[in-house]
């Protein structure tokens with residue numbers, strides 16, 4: 535049995551690591567190379583236990599959306615026509631997941647979608663369109679939450695194909711939580727000298743590509759009254775240097791961190807400020823408060839459980855004040871993650887193997 539597990543970006547590698555482990559010898563990892571910056575890829579591949587760091591499809595990273603999807607669609611089609619897997623697993627809402635799901639579907643290979651059923655209802659987000667495309671072609675939908683499953687059912691997805699599995703980010707986060715020693719070293723390396731600091735990440739196009747909006751975010755971070763560590767995504771770094779966006783002295787900029795170091799800072803900090811998708815899930819596992827700097831979110835569960843507040847750039851300070859209320863913080867420490875129980879990957883692996891045996895091999899039209 536061969537299950538192609540496809541990923542192209544940092545968050546996919548993180549979340550599919552436990553699925554690859556649960557599939558054992560059946561897993562055949564395929565890295566498309568959508569993220570091509572070594573800082574976003576190399577250590578993550580090593581941690582996920584992927585032996586071959588060469589992308590299956592060289593030259594994908596850095597091209598436009600249409601080019602990326604079409605290059606990956608034809609590249610993966612050729613790959614799988616020559617060496618056909620029994621099933622294909624994709625994760626989330628990237629161009630990689632979109633192209634891989636389509637390629638597998640057209641070849642008649644069962645498609646398993648991890649983190650299925652997220653919806654922001656914001657069609658300006660490229661990720662939202664990717665989610666809709668993947669949902670349309672997937673055969674097994676692995677939803678992290680009841681609400682995600684509900685969105686799929688309401689859209690007419692056959693009920694027998696929708697499964698509540700949880701999100702493997704829960705076990706991925708728990709597995710990589712650093713020891714006290716590693717934590718102290720990560721803090722020292724990032725220049726953190728006291729216990730009261732903010733960890734921030736900004737990389738979504740709506741924030742990272744707009745120099746005025748980015749400057750406002752950085753100015754608000756400086757107003758939080760504590761040192762800020764900002765591991766800088768290459769996309770954001772590019773805007774800061776191209777438009778000479780001022781970085782206030784309260785902010786220490788670092789390169790992107792490996793996952794263990796990032797979680798070390800996230801567990802130790804007072805507050806996280808981020809526009810990341812995965813970070814909205816991780817804070818619920820480690821019990822930290824998070825200001826989400828975005829127009830919309832497809833993960834309202836983190837907000838409903840009290841971990842996160844959505845804020846426009848000018849509202850960051852206000853949202854931080856509300857989250858840092860001591861009684862609120864005490865409640866968070868005892869609130870379970872709404873994204874799963876830490877056994878999602880086992881369920882996803884079992885569903886994938888079952889799908890292979892239940893789907894009759896379809897001929898390519």
Ligand code: UDP
Pocket residue numbers: 544545548735737765766789790791792793794796797809810811812813816
């Ligand atoms: N992350 C990391 N190092 C960093 C910044 C983020 O390991 O310097 C991790 C973070 O813990 C989370 C994942 O990267 O698991 C999120 O990826 P990203 O924000 O790139 O993508 P998104 O989740 O928004 O799709």
